[in-house]
Amino acid sequence: MSKKNDLGRRKKQHEFNLRSIILSLECYALLQSRYDTNF
Incomplete structure (x- = not known):
């Protein structure tokens, strides 16, 4: 029982x-695209 509960928590x-x-x-992708449009 406790093993199953531990598995669910994991x-x-x-x-x-x-x-x-x-x-x-x-x-990160959002920041990258924003920088790409700036430069």
């Missing part, structure tokens, strides 16, 4: 990590 943590990585990548 999966949630993994999804959160993926989401933050994607968000940072999107922010």
Whole structure:
């Protein structure tokens, strides 16, 4: 029972990590495109 709960928590943590990585990548791409239009 506790093992299953731990697995679910780990999966949630993994999804959160993926989401933050994607968000940072999107922010980076946004900044890059903004700089490209400036120069």
